[in-house]
Amino acid sequence: SVVKGVASPLEKYDGSSLRILIVHTRWNPSVVDELVKGVVDTMTKEHSVKSENITIQTVSGSFELPFAAQRLIAASRLQATPNAAELFSTLGENTGPPPVNSQTFDAAICIGVLIKGSTMHFEYISEAVSNGIMRVGLDTGIPCIFGVLTCLTDEQALERSGLGVSEKKHNHGIDWGHCAVELAIKNRR
Numbered sequence: 001s002v003v004k005g006v007a008s009p010l011e012k013y014d015g016s017s018l019r020i021l022i023v024h025t026r027w028n029p030s031v032v033d034e035l036v037k038g039v040v041d042t043m044t045k046e047h048s049v050k051s052e053n054i055t056i057q058t059v060s061g062s063f064e065l066p067f068a069a070q071r072l073i074a075a076s077r078l079q080a081t082p083n084a085a086e087l088f089s090t091l092g093e094n095t096g097p098p099p100v101n102s103q104t105f106d107a108a109i110c111i112g113v114l115i116k117g118s119t120m121h122f123e124y125i126s127e128a129v130s131n132g133i134m135r136v137g138l139d140t141g142i143p144c145i146f147g148v149l150t151c152l153t154d155e156q157a158l159e160r161s162g163l164g165v166s167e168k169k170h171n172h173g174i175d176w177g178h179c180a181v182e183l184a185i186k187n188r189r
């Protein structure tokens, strides 16, 4: 059978100095809240990320996630970088992300749950959001984790957030927490 899932990383990552941004939606809250809990518990309990270093913001729906992540990263840089005006001017010329040490978040995690309805709305949002979240990471130089479940049924959403009755249930937030810490640390090297 096809083995699915992610292999554990080769090294244990110490996240005690990491600053993490979590942006999550208010759509499908019972599932989203469980996913957020999976991310936070994994980072704090398995990687020593300090809870005071985790910033959590909410948006209405998944479509808003990339915009919010990009703007919150930009706003945090403005506060953290004394020569912000100069930094922003270079950013305007698309000279690529500023050096890691001028950033204030080490990783961002965008969390949402899309559930297919009876129209093509789901397909369009899923495509836009996945591309948007990828672009935030590439444009800012800060790892931006895709924490959006794109489900065809409610049962799929429950299963992938560790809720529901299926013995296959697994909270994907756990994987996203590991992924964020690993990439944040590797991005500093």
Ligand SMILES: O=c1[nH]c(NC[C@H](O)[C@H](O)[C@H](O)CO)c([N+](=O)[O-])c(=O)[nH]1
Pocket: 025, 027, 028, 060, 061, 062, 063, 064, 112, 113, 114, 115, 116, 117, 121, 125
């Ligand atoms: O996060 C979600 N947003 C959804 N729609 C809202 C969308 O993300 C935007 O918030 C809205 O289009 C305004 O921009 C969903 N559905 O429509 O089904 C959904 O399932 N999940």
